Amino acid sequence: MNFTCDLKAALKKRSLIAIATMCFFWSVSSLMVFSILPVFMTEELGVTPFQIGWIEGIAVSLAFVAKILSGFLSDYIKQRRILLIIGTATSLVFKSLFALATSGLSIFIARSMDRLAKGVRSAPVDALIADLYPKKIHGISYGLRQFFYIMGSVVGSLIAAILLRVYNDYRLVFWCSLIPVFFALIIVVFFVHDASHHLHGKARKFEWNKQDLKNLPPSFWHIIMVSSVLMLTRFSDSFLSLKAREIGVSVAVLPFLLMGYELMHAVMSLPVGWLADHMPRKKILMVGVVVLMLANTVMIYATSPNLVLLGYLMAGMYMGVTQSLMSTLIAENTSPHLRGSAFSIYYFTTGVSILIANLLAGYLSDRYQSASAPFYGGLFFSVIACIMLIALVRKVKE
Structure with missing residues (x-):
């Protein structure tokens, strides 16, 4: 069991590196926009926190609808790459x-x-990684993909902060965000390919049947139940930014806070992905949920920029512990010809939970006129998820 050797082996896989680099550029573009979008909405366009909750909740839920359709469609047409291009x-x-x-x-x-657009490409890219590589390296493969994706978030936030500080022009940053998307398009067109050999479980012929969904193992549904409750804590990062602004953090510093959040996420993704290939996943999930409870507690009582920074870092740690692990669990607890569909179900339940989380966060923020209010909801649901995890995850295949 050697992390360095396993990582070097993963880095030699050209298709995985192409996928990871594509994800990197996707993320750079997104964070150039979203690290400053909440402040642009409130301070430039006069959008209220409750309206932000609706915008974020509906938009993210639409993404998950697209993920549902793209996952089923990728199983139906037995192609992932074309959906990544679209x-x-x-x-x-x-x-x-x-x-x-x-x-x-x-x-x-x-x-x-x-x-x-993000939703169209999400489920297929997750399923493609499982198509291309054997089960024994799913953890490190998803961890590497997640590492590149989150490092893109760090770079995107940094670029946004620099451009905003130098030019003080939100719209210029938004225009510049088109450049990394163009690079991602070049990579997916020329360097990303569907699995040409079915060595690792991709179906040889079309086998999709809606009746098969009833035969998904209990372990899969246990994962879905726990993840659904966990996602009720996943309101938009916009509410983290509003909390920071409430205690006096300047607009120019916000991208750096988000950069710290994403950097912690990235740092945790690789070792956690590797650990998922070598130790019981219940323990890893439990650590993530405990970190989430602590992060919400810190944000509730934060009264200084240093405490807000700690809250951001702990939230990033939680994401790094759980995100690639959830992809690994979904991939390994489904039949090969239903991988896209399984990720679609996962994204559907996640989308519903995130919609509820954002609406609730916006309501609590407006109702109590406090940027701390949403984190009480986050703490409540993280405790519920912890209880469910103790009861259910022991049944998940380790």
Whole structure:
């Protein structure tokens, strides 16, 4: 059991590196926009926190609807790559709407279309990794993909902070976000390919049947139940930014806070992905949930920039512990010809939970006129998830 050797072996896999690099550029573009979008909405366009909750909740839920359809479709047509191309090209087209936005409605349209584009490509890329590589390296493969994706978030946040500090022009940052999407499109067109050999479980012929969904193992549904409750804590990062602003953190510093969050996420993804190949996953999930409870507690009582930074870092740690692990569990607890469909179900339940989480966060923020209020909800649901995890995850295949 050697992390360095396993990582070197993963880095030699060209298709995995191409997928990871594509994800990196997707993420750079997204964070160039989303690290400053909440402040742009509230301070430039006059959007209220409750409206942000609706915009974020509906937009993210639309993304999960697209993930559902793309996952089932990728199983139906037995191709993942074409959906990656469509999703990336669509994102390139609609990212420009952020730079042209003049109202909350226009931001809603831009956010929704961009999230739809993300949704089209998400389930297929997860299923493609499982198609290409054997089960014994799923953990490190998803961890590497997640590491590249989150490092893209760090780079995107940094670029946004620098451009905003130098030019003080939100719209310029939004226009520049088109560049990394273009690079991602080049990579997916020329360097990403579907699995040509069915060595690792990809179906040889079309086998999809809706009746098969009834035969998904109990362990899969246990994962879905726990993840659904966990996602009730996943309201938008916008509410983290609003908490920071409430205690006096400047707009120019916000991208750096988000960069710290994403950097912690990235740092945790690789070792956790590797550990998922070598130790019981119940223990890893439990650590993540405990970290989440602590993160919400810190944000509730934070009264200084240092405590807010700690809250951001702990939230990033939670994400790093759980995200690649959930992909690994979904991939390994489903039949090969239903992988896309399984990820679709996962994304559907996640989307519903995130919609509820954002609406609840927006309501609590407006109702109590406090940026701390959403984190009480996050703490409550993280405790519930911890209880469910103790009761259910012992049945998941370790």
